Protein backbone atom coordinates (compact mmCIF):
# COMPACT_ATOMS: atom_id res chain seq x y z
CA UNK A 257 0.00 0.00 0.00
CA UNK A 258 1.54 3.31 -1.09
CA UNK A 259 1.60 6.29 1.20
CA UNK A 260 2.83 4.73 4.42
CA UNK A 261 6.61 5.00 4.39
CA UNK A 262 8.45 7.37 2.17
CA UNK A 263 10.13 4.56 0.22
CA UNK A 264 6.63 3.75 -1.04
CA UNK A 265 6.70 6.90 -3.18
CA UNK A 266 9.40 5.58 -5.53
CA UNK A 267 8.49 3.26 -8.38
CA UNK A 268 10.86 3.33 -11.33
CA UNK A 269 8.56 1.01 -13.30
CA UNK A 270 5.57 3.37 -13.05
CA UNK A 271 4.21 4.89 -16.28
CA UNK A 272 2.25 8.13 -15.74
CA UNK A 273 -1.40 8.06 -16.73
CA UNK A 274 -2.99 10.68 -18.99
CA UNK A 275 -4.54 12.40 -16.00
CA UNK A 276 -1.36 12.67 -13.91
CA UNK A 277 0.40 16.01 -13.47
CA UNK A 278 4.04 15.22 -14.20
CA UNK A 279 6.74 17.45 -12.71
CA UNK A 280 10.44 17.48 -13.41
CA UNK A 281 12.76 18.55 -10.63
CA UNK A 282 16.49 18.78 -10.29
CA UNK A 283 17.64 17.90 -6.79
CA UNK A 284 20.81 17.85 -4.74
CA UNK A 285 20.14 15.34 -1.96
CA UNK A 286 21.16 16.05 1.60
CA UNK A 287 24.59 14.68 2.52
CA UNK A 288 23.46 11.38 3.96
CA UNK A 289 20.80 10.67 1.33
CA UNK A 290 21.01 8.91 -2.01
CA UNK A 291 18.96 10.02 -5.03
CA UNK A 292 16.33 7.31 -4.53
CA UNK A 293 15.65 8.30 -0.95
CA UNK A 294 15.58 12.02 -1.75
CA UNK A 295 13.28 11.48 -4.76
CA UNK A 296 10.94 9.46 -2.52
CA UNK A 297 10.88 12.24 0.04
CA UNK A 298 10.05 14.81 -2.66
CA UNK A 299 7.10 12.74 -3.89
CA UNK A 300 6.01 12.02 -0.34
CA UNK A 301 6.17 15.53 1.14
CA UNK A 302 4.52 17.10 -1.94
CA UNK A 303 1.54 14.73 -1.89
CA UNK A 304 0.30 12.85 1.20
CA UNK A 305 3.42 11.80 3.10
CA UNK A 306 5.67 13.21 5.79
CA UNK A 307 9.03 12.49 7.42
CA UNK A 308 7.70 9.63 9.58
CA UNK A 309 6.33 6.26 8.56
CA UNK A 310 2.63 6.49 9.38
CA UNK A 311 0.78 4.07 11.60
CA UNK A 312 -2.73 5.38 10.98
CA UNK A 313 -4.00 2.41 9.04
CA UNK A 314 -5.20 2.55 5.45
CA UNK A 315 -8.56 4.25 5.80
CA UNK A 316 -7.78 7.16 3.44
CA UNK A 317 -7.89 8.00 -0.25
CA UNK A 318 -4.52 7.20 -1.73
CA UNK A 319 -3.24 10.43 -3.25
CA UNK A 320 0.41 9.44 -3.28
CA UNK A 321 2.71 10.94 -5.86
CA UNK A 322 5.21 8.62 -7.51
CA UNK A 323 8.83 9.43 -8.30
CA UNK A 324 9.13 7.34 -11.46
CA UNK A 325 12.35 8.44 -13.13
CA UNK A 326 15.84 9.41 -12.01
CA UNK A 327 18.32 10.69 -14.56
CA UNK A 328 21.50 12.19 -13.13
CA UNK A 329 20.29 14.90 -10.77
CA UNK A 330 16.87 15.10 -12.41
CA UNK A 331 13.80 13.30 -11.18
CA UNK A 332 10.25 13.05 -12.53
CA UNK A 333 7.26 12.83 -10.23
CA UNK A 334 3.67 11.97 -11.22
CA UNK A 335 0.80 13.38 -9.17
CA UNK A 336 -2.71 11.89 -9.31
CA UNK A 337 -5.41 14.30 -10.56
CA UNK A 338 -7.53 13.96 -7.41
CA UNK A 339 -4.78 15.51 -5.31
CA UNK A 340 -5.68 18.87 -6.82
CA UNK A 341 -8.60 21.24 -6.46
CA UNK A 342 -9.91 22.52 -9.75
CA UNK A 343 -9.15 26.15 -10.70
CA UNK A 344 -7.02 26.69 -7.58
CA UNK A 345 -3.42 27.57 -8.47
CA UNK A 346 -2.31 28.30 -4.89
CA UNK A 347 -3.37 24.79 -3.88
CA UNK A 348 -1.50 23.20 -6.78
CA UNK A 349 1.66 25.13 -5.93
CA UNK A 350 1.35 24.27 -2.24
CA UNK A 351 1.75 20.66 -3.41
CA UNK A 352 4.33 20.74 -6.19
CA UNK A 353 6.37 23.73 -4.97
CA UNK A 354 5.47 23.87 -1.30
CA UNK A 355 7.27 22.33 1.71
CA UNK A 356 9.70 20.51 -0.55
CA UNK A 357 11.46 23.80 -1.35
CA UNK A 358 12.78 24.00 2.23
CA UNK A 359 12.88 20.33 3.15
CA UNK A 360 16.19 19.24 4.73
CA UNK A 361 16.19 15.98 2.75
CA UNK A 362 17.42 18.04 -0.20
CA UNK A 363 20.21 20.62 -0.25
CA UNK A 364 18.70 22.16 -3.39
CA UNK A 365 15.58 21.53 -5.39
CA UNK A 366 14.27 23.21 -8.51
CA UNK A 367 10.90 22.68 -10.15
CA UNK A 368 12.00 22.83 -13.78
CA UNK A 369 9.01 21.87 -15.91
CA UNK A 370 5.47 20.52 -15.75
CA UNK A 371 3.29 18.52 -18.13
CA UNK A 372 -0.23 19.70 -17.40
CA UNK A 373 -3.04 17.20 -18.01
CA UNK A 374 -6.28 18.26 -19.67
CA UNK A 375 -8.32 17.96 -16.46
CA UNK A 376 -6.21 20.60 -14.74
CA UNK A 377 -5.83 22.84 -17.79
CA UNK A 378 -9.54 22.88 -18.55
CA UNK A 379 -10.40 23.83 -14.97
CA UNK A 380 -8.67 27.20 -15.58
CA UNK A 381 -9.99 29.91 -17.88
CA UNK A 382 -6.69 30.84 -19.50
CA UNK A 383 -6.11 34.11 -21.36
CA UNK A 384 -9.03 35.99 -22.90
CA UNK A 385 -6.97 37.36 -25.81
CA UNK A 386 -3.38 36.13 -25.68
CA UNK A 387 -1.30 37.11 -28.68
CA UNK A 388 -4.49 38.09 -30.53
CA UNK A 389 -4.14 41.47 -28.74
CA UNK A 390 -1.79 42.46 -31.57
CA UNK A 391 -4.65 42.55 -34.01
CA UNK A 392 -7.80 42.51 -31.86
CA UNK A 393 -6.84 45.52 -29.77
CA UNK A 394 -4.28 46.99 -32.18
CA UNK A 395 -3.87 46.71 -35.90
CA UNK A 396 -0.24 45.67 -35.80
CA UNK A 397 -0.27 43.27 -38.74
CA UNK A 398 2.97 41.33 -38.75
CA UNK A 399 4.97 43.59 -36.48
CA UNK A 400 5.49 43.26 -32.71
CA UNK A 401 3.53 45.71 -30.61
CA UNK A 402 5.64 48.32 -28.82
CA UNK A 403 5.52 49.64 -25.28
CA UNK A 404 7.34 52.12 -23.11
CA UNK A 405 7.70 52.84 -19.40
CA UNK A 406 8.21 56.51 -18.51
CA UNK A 407 11.40 56.97 -16.54
CA UNK A 408 12.25 57.68 -13.83
CA UNK A 409 10.05 54.74 -12.89
CA UNK A 410 8.66 56.58 -9.87
CA UNK A 411 8.63 60.28 -9.07
CA UNK A 412 7.07 61.83 -12.16
CA UNK A 413 4.02 63.97 -11.41
CA UNK A 414 0.80 62.92 -13.08
CA UNK A 415 1.05 65.80 -15.55
CA UNK A 416 4.60 64.94 -16.53
CA UNK A 417 3.81 61.22 -16.73
CA UNK A 418 0.92 61.94 -19.08
CA UNK A 419 3.04 64.30 -21.19
CA UNK A 420 5.74 61.66 -21.54
CA UNK A 421 3.08 59.12 -22.51
CA UNK A 422 1.66 61.45 -25.14
CA UNK A 423 5.09 62.07 -26.62
CA UNK A 424 5.72 58.33 -26.78
CA UNK A 425 2.33 57.47 -28.30
CA UNK A 426 2.61 60.14 -30.96
CA UNK A 427 6.17 59.04 -31.69
CA UNK A 428 4.81 55.63 -32.71
CA UNK A 429 4.56 53.55 -29.51
CA UNK A 430 1.39 51.45 -29.07
CA UNK A 431 1.35 51.00 -25.31
CA UNK A 432 2.20 53.29 -22.47
CA UNK A 433 3.13 51.10 -19.49
CA UNK A 434 3.42 51.90 -15.80
CA UNK A 435 6.45 50.62 -14.01
CA UNK A 436 6.17 47.74 -11.58
CA UNK A 437 6.42 49.96 -8.49
CA UNK A 438 4.11 52.75 -9.62
CA UNK A 439 0.57 52.28 -8.31
CA UNK A 440 -1.20 54.94 -6.22
CA UNK A 441 1.42 57.09 -4.51
CA UNK A 442 1.00 60.72 -3.47
CA UNK A 443 3.25 62.09 -6.24
CA UNK A 444 1.10 60.45 -8.95
CA UNK A 445 -2.30 59.22 -7.74
CA UNK A 446 -3.93 56.32 -9.57
CA UNK A 447 -7.24 57.99 -10.35
CA UNK A 448 -5.71 61.19 -11.74
CA UNK A 449 -3.21 59.25 -13.81
CA UNK A 450 -5.94 56.99 -15.13
CA UNK A 451 -8.32 59.69 -16.31
CA UNK A 452 -5.68 62.06 -17.64
CA UNK A 453 -3.75 59.32 -19.45
CA UNK A 454 -6.81 57.99 -21.24
CA UNK A 455 -7.77 61.53 -22.27
CA UNK A 456 -4.25 61.96 -23.71
CA UNK A 457 -4.52 58.54 -25.31
CA UNK A 458 -7.62 59.67 -27.19
CA UNK A 459 -5.79 62.76 -28.45
CA UNK A 460 -2.82 60.61 -29.52
CA UNK A 461 -5.14 58.29 -31.44
CA UNK A 462 -6.70 61.28 -33.24
CA UNK A 463 -3.29 62.68 -34.10
CA UNK A 464 -1.76 59.43 -35.36
CA UNK A 465 -4.77 57.54 -36.70
CA UNK A 466 -3.39 54.50 -34.83
CA UNK A 467 -4.91 52.56 -31.95
CA UNK A 468 -3.15 53.29 -28.65
CA UNK A 469 -3.57 51.87 -25.17
CA UNK A 470 -2.29 52.16 -21.62
CA UNK A 471 -1.10 49.48 -19.20
CA UNK A 472 -1.98 51.05 -15.88
CA UNK A 473 -0.62 49.16 -12.90
CA UNK A 474 -3.53 48.05 -10.67
CA UNK A 475 -1.30 46.01 -8.33
CA UNK A 476 -2.59 46.05 -4.73
CA UNK A 477 -4.59 43.79 -2.43
CA UNK A 478 -7.23 41.83 -4.33
CA UNK A 479 -10.25 43.99 -3.45
CA UNK A 480 -8.44 47.16 -4.40
CA UNK A 481 -7.33 45.59 -7.67
CA UNK A 482 -10.92 44.68 -8.50
CA UNK A 483 -12.00 48.28 -7.82
CA UNK A 484 -9.21 49.61 -9.99
CA UNK A 485 -10.13 47.24 -12.82
CA UNK A 486 -13.68 48.60 -12.75
CA UNK A 487 -12.27 52.13 -12.90
CA UNK A 488 -10.16 51.24 -15.95
CA UNK A 489 -13.21 49.77 -17.63
CA UNK A 490 -15.27 52.90 -16.90
CA UNK A 491 -12.81 55.17 -18.70
CA UNK A 492 -12.71 52.90 -21.75
CA UNK A 493 -9.40 51.12 -21.11
CA UNK A 494 -8.47 47.86 -22.80
CA UNK A 495 -5.87 46.57 -20.34
CA UNK A 496 -4.70 46.38 -16.79
CA UNK A 497 -1.20 45.62 -15.62
CA UNK A 498 -0.56 43.36 -12.63
CA UNK A 499 2.69 42.39 -10.89
CA UNK A 500 1.65 38.76 -10.82
CA UNK A 501 4.40 37.32 -8.65
CA UNK A 502 4.20 39.93 -5.88
CA UNK A 503 0.38 39.83 -5.78
CA UNK A 504 0.25 36.04 -5.92
CA UNK A 505 -1.89 33.66 -7.94
CA UNK A 506 -4.82 33.73 -5.52
CA UNK A 507 -5.18 37.39 -6.46
CA UNK A 508 -4.45 36.95 -10.16
CA UNK A 509 -7.29 34.45 -10.54
CA UNK A 510 -10.12 36.81 -9.46
CA UNK A 511 -8.45 39.61 -11.44
CA UNK A 512 -8.61 37.38 -14.52
CA UNK A 513 -12.27 36.59 -13.95
CA UNK A 514 -13.22 40.25 -13.55
CA UNK A 515 -11.16 41.24 -16.60
CA UNK A 516 -12.74 38.47 -18.68
CA UNK A 517 -16.24 39.68 -17.73
CA UNK A 518 -15.31 43.21 -18.76
CA UNK A 519 -13.34 42.21 -21.87
CA UNK A 520 -10.06 43.65 -20.57
CA UNK A 521 -6.65 42.16 -21.28
CA UNK A 522 -4.01 41.58 -18.58
CA UNK A 523 -0.39 42.59 -18.89
CA UNK A 524 1.68 40.58 -16.40
CA UNK A 525 4.88 42.07 -15.02
CA UNK A 526 7.08 39.42 -13.41
CA UNK A 527 8.91 41.54 -10.81
CA UNK A 528 10.30 39.20 -8.08
CA UNK A 529 10.40 36.15 -10.35
CA UNK A 530 14.16 36.03 -9.90
CA UNK A 531 13.69 35.27 -6.20
CA UNK A 532 12.37 31.91 -7.47
CA UNK A 533 14.32 31.29 -10.64
CA UNK A 534 17.69 33.04 -10.57
CA UNK A 535 19.72 30.33 -8.81
CA UNK A 536 19.96 27.61 -11.45
CA UNK A 537 19.71 24.67 -9.06
CA UNK A 538 16.99 25.92 -6.71
CA UNK A 539 13.49 27.38 -6.73
CA UNK A 540 10.95 27.42 -9.51
CA UNK A 541 11.98 27.93 -13.12
CA UNK A 542 10.66 30.87 -15.14
CA UNK A 543 9.32 28.24 -17.50
CA UNK A 544 6.98 26.95 -14.78
CA UNK A 545 6.06 30.49 -13.69
CA UNK A 546 5.13 31.19 -17.32
CA UNK A 547 3.01 28.02 -17.46
CA UNK A 548 1.21 29.07 -14.29
CA UNK A 549 0.69 32.55 -15.76
CA UNK A 550 -0.98 31.10 -18.84
CA UNK A 551 -3.29 28.87 -16.83
CA UNK A 552 -4.20 31.82 -14.59
CA UNK A 553 -5.10 33.79 -17.71
CA UNK A 554 -2.65 36.61 -18.31
CA UNK A 555 -2.58 37.87 -21.91
CA UNK A 556 0.94 39.33 -21.97
CA UNK A 557 3.91 38.24 -19.89
CA UNK A 558 7.46 39.49 -19.52
CA UNK A 559 9.68 36.59 -20.54
CA UNK A 560 12.95 38.40 -21.02
CA UNK A 561 15.02 39.52 -23.98
CA UNK A 562 16.79 36.31 -24.99
CA UNK A 563 19.71 37.66 -22.94
CA UNK A 564 20.13 40.83 -24.99
CA UNK A 565 18.94 43.23 -22.28
CA UNK A 566 19.92 44.28 -18.75
CA UNK A 567 18.33 41.42 -16.77
CA UNK A 568 19.41 37.81 -16.41
CA UNK A 569 17.17 35.59 -18.54
CA UNK A 570 16.33 31.92 -18.54
CA UNK A 571 15.61 30.45 -21.99
CA UNK A 572 13.34 33.22 -23.31
CA UNK A 573 12.90 31.49 -26.67
CA UNK A 574 11.94 28.11 -25.20
CA UNK A 575 9.52 29.73 -22.76
CA UNK A 576 7.94 31.76 -25.57
CA UNK A 577 7.49 28.59 -27.64
CA UNK A 578 5.71 26.96 -24.70
CA UNK A 579 3.45 30.01 -24.34
CA UNK A 580 2.42 29.73 -28.01
CA UNK A 581 2.10 25.95 -27.99
CA UNK A 582 -1.12 23.94 -28.16
CA UNK A 583 -2.63 23.43 -24.69
CA UNK A 584 -6.02 21.73 -24.99
CA UNK A 585 -7.41 24.70 -26.91
CA UNK A 586 -6.36 27.30 -24.30
CA UNK A 587 -5.42 30.71 -25.73
CA UNK A 588 -1.74 31.51 -25.95
CA UNK A 589 0.13 34.35 -24.21
CA UNK A 590 1.96 37.22 -25.92
CA UNK A 591 5.57 37.28 -24.67
CA UNK A 592 6.93 40.75 -23.84
CA UNK A 593 10.62 41.42 -24.32
CA UNK A 594 11.66 44.06 -21.83
CA UNK A 595 14.55 45.15 -19.65
CA UNK A 596 17.41 47.19 -21.07
CA UNK A 597 16.32 47.27 -24.72
CA UNK A 598 17.08 50.10 -27.15
CA UNK A 599 16.70 50.47 -30.92
CA UNK A 600 20.06 48.87 -31.73
CA UNK A 601 19.00 45.61 -30.06
CA UNK A 602 15.61 45.36 -31.77
CA UNK A 603 16.71 43.44 -34.91
CA UNK A 604 18.39 40.72 -32.84
CA UNK A 605 15.47 40.48 -30.38
CA UNK A 606 13.17 39.90 -33.37
CA UNK A 607 15.68 37.55 -34.95
CA UNK A 608 15.73 35.40 -31.78
CA UNK A 609 12.08 35.74 -30.68
CA UNK A 610 10.14 36.35 -33.90
CA UNK A 611 7.51 39.02 -34.48
CA UNK A 612 4.67 37.58 -32.37
CA UNK A 613 5.85 39.48 -29.31
CA UNK A 614 5.58 42.80 -27.55
CA UNK A 615 8.77 44.77 -27.23
CA UNK A 616 9.30 47.38 -24.55
CA UNK A 617 11.90 50.06 -23.91
CA UNK A 618 12.08 52.53 -21.05
CA UNK A 619 15.61 53.90 -20.88
CA UNK A 620 16.08 53.01 -24.56
CA UNK A 621 13.43 55.62 -25.43
CA UNK A 622 13.63 58.20 -22.65
CA UNK A 623 17.43 58.21 -22.79
CA UNK A 624 17.46 59.26 -26.47
CA UNK A 625 19.65 62.40 -26.79
CA UNK A 626 16.71 64.30 -28.33
CA UNK A 627 14.10 63.26 -25.78
CA UNK A 628 11.13 60.94 -25.53
CA UNK A 629 9.34 61.80 -28.78
CA UNK A 630 12.48 61.23 -30.83
CA UNK A 631 13.24 58.12 -28.76
CA UNK A 632 9.81 56.68 -29.52
CA UNK A 633 10.23 57.39 -33.21
CA UNK A 634 13.63 55.73 -33.22
CA UNK A 635 12.29 52.64 -31.45
CA UNK A 636 9.35 52.29 -33.84
CA UNK A 637 11.67 52.84 -36.79
CA UNK A 638 13.88 50.02 -35.51
CA UNK A 639 10.86 47.72 -35.30
CA UNK A 640 9.60 48.70 -38.77
CA UNK A 641 13.05 48.27 -40.30
CA UNK A 642 13.53 44.86 -38.70
CA UNK A 643 10.15 43.57 -39.85
CA UNK A 644 10.86 44.85 -43.37
CA UNK A 645 14.24 43.08 -43.31
CA UNK A 646 16.16 46.34 -43.74
CA UNK A 647 19.33 46.89 -41.69
CA UNK A 648 19.25 49.69 -39.12
CA UNK A 649 22.21 51.35 -40.81
CA UNK A 650 20.33 51.56 -44.09
CA UNK A 651 17.03 52.61 -42.49
CA UNK A 652 18.85 55.27 -40.47
CA UNK A 653 19.99 57.07 -43.62
CA UNK A 654 16.54 58.67 -43.95
CA UNK A 655 15.33 58.25 -40.33
CA UNK A 656 17.39 60.72 -38.29
CA UNK A 657 15.98 59.69 -34.88
CA UNK A 658 17.14 56.13 -35.48
CA UNK A 659 20.53 57.37 -36.68
CA UNK A 660 21.03 59.25 -33.39
CA UNK A 661 19.99 56.22 -31.29
CA UNK A 662 22.25 53.84 -33.17
CA UNK A 663 25.12 56.31 -32.90
CA UNK A 664 24.56 56.52 -29.12
CA UNK A 665 23.99 52.87 -28.19
CA UNK A 666 25.16 50.78 -31.13
CA UNK A 667 24.22 47.18 -30.38
CA UNK A 668 25.56 47.09 -26.84
CA UNK A 669 23.91 45.11 -24.07
CA UNK A 670 23.41 47.34 -21.02
CA UNK A 671 24.00 46.23 -17.44
Ligand SMILES: O=C(O)[C@H](O)COP(=O)(O)O
Nearest residue numbers: 405594595596617618619
Ligand atom coordinates in the same frame (compact mmCIF):
# COMPACT_ATOMS: atom_id res chain seq x y z
O1 LIG B 1 9.18 47.29 -16.28
C1 LIG B 1 9.93 47.19 -17.23
O2 LIG B 1 9.67 46.50 -18.22
C2 LIG B 1 11.26 47.93 -17.11
O3 LIG B 1 11.03 49.10 -16.42
C3 LIG B 1 12.04 48.15 -18.33
O4 LIG B 1 12.79 49.35 -18.27
P1 LIG B 1 14.02 49.57 -19.24
O5 LIG B 1 13.52 49.39 -20.65
O6 LIG B 1 14.50 50.99 -18.96
O7 LIG B 1 15.05 48.56 -18.87
Ligand SMILES: [Mg+2]
Nearest residue numbers: 405409435436
Ligand atom coordinates in the same frame (compact mmCIF):
# COMPACT_ATOMS: atom_id res chain seq x y z
MG1 LIG C 1 10.30 48.17 -14.75
